[in-house]
Amino acid sequence: MRQDVHVADVPVLCVSCEARHRGVCGALEPAQLLALAKVSHKQNMSEGTELAGDATRADTYSNVLSGVVKLTKSLSDGRQQIVGLQFAPDFLGRPFKSENEMSASAATDVSLCSFPKSAVDRMLRESPGLEHRLLEQTLKELDEARLWMVTLGRKTAPEKVASFLLLIARNSNPTAARDAAAAFDLPLTRADIADFLGLTIETVSRQLTRLRADRVIRIENNRHVTVDSLARLAARSGD
Amino acid sequence: MRQDVHVADVPVLCVSCEARHRGVCGALEPAQLLALAKVSHKQNMSEGTELAGDATRADTYSNVLSGVVKLTKSLSDGRQQIVGLQFAPDFLGRPFKSENEMSASAATDVSLCSFPKSAVDRMLRESPGLEHRLLEQTLKELDEARLWMVTLGRKTAPEKVASFLLLIARNSNPTAARDAAAAFDLPLTRADIADFLGLTIETVSRQLTRLRADRVIRIENNRHVTVDSLARLAARSGD
């Protein structure tokens, strides 16, 4: 019965939403959640869709409900670097700035729950718990970014590719033991992997075939990867 | 007179402290500032001092009052990467985690104002303004980290070195015009610059002499750099 009352308080949109528990929405009171749900909407974007351009006005925030969003920065001559991957239930958007400094696009088919920036900014001022969640997520992203800087700056191509596979493997099953097996689909094309690792697609391809030749991984349909021993993969990741 | 009253409220330790205005302490009420000042202490550390080791217990936070602190991560075989530089009045420490995941050390002589973690954590819970400041700083650091990821992943050695010089130049005089002249001391040794850029010290040295040969910079005593036109330097930074 208590459950019923509880569920009755929760907006329909949010009932089965992962972000309500693990994401930033978990910090909201039922009344706030209701207010926010009224102005938010779920949307599905297909792979490749540009979600927010570089130096464009950003007037919405989003939660990632499923799929993977890539954050990229480019140099003027077209060289590109992926500076972050956002998985469910990550929060998408840069508080306290109205301009995007990077572009976000759907690396896979993605579903998002989007809110007007103004509504969230108001709640941020009223509800310290929300700001706390946002701080936690931002610190997590900062840790991840700094960890990746080591990969970009100091690892070799074979180590980079192994590190990437490990990242995806761990993300697709966070509870797996360190030395377990794993199977997952790569959420990125070879070109995206290259942009994430600071390599070319040829080098990525060569390293993947090398890992396959050495029986560390198997690949089906270019996307589906099977790893018999994550420990063997980790041994190739350099750290 | 109002000024006198105001100053009288401020702890001696904090009266002339930059962090009280631009740093996180600016979010504190006089009473909180007083309470914090009672348990904090200023300390000077000389170049090279290890401030916090990898995987050690971290039980203090600090504000950087002067000098530069480098945050580094290492791979097991000794390869090292600097993942962040902290200048005054930056906040030093990782809230909500008791273990360091990276090591911090003094890149130059440094003066710090250190607080027990517990005292700050308590204030974080009581004072939303403090958490807000911290979120702003963390977002700023995340932006910087992601910007640097492009440098690490996609720029050539000449571009990396030019980018580094620009970063230091802009930091030593944030208000300078984009095409002004600049003069500053490098806060890092060649070895540190290499670890920051993901290069070797030989390559860093070669690129610096090239910039000098091309009259983009002048160098005295290995550390003091003069730039006649920041715009010319920026033109070599790749972005």
Place this chain on the structure above:
DNA sequence: TAGGCCACTTGATCGGCGTCAAGGACCGCC
């Protein structure tokens, strides 16, 4: 003044990864 140490520079050589080019696998479309 000699000697050692440290940070940095400079030169010669090597190899990892980028570049260029071709070819294969899979797809939808006509």
Place this chain on the structure above:
DNA sequence: GGCGGTCCTTGACGCCGATCAAGTGGCCTA
């Protein structure tokens, strides 16, 4: 079934930056 397109793989080659090895200059100590 042929055809073009996209994504990926594979091979040949060359260059940028790492590696190895001296050499220079400033500073400290004796």
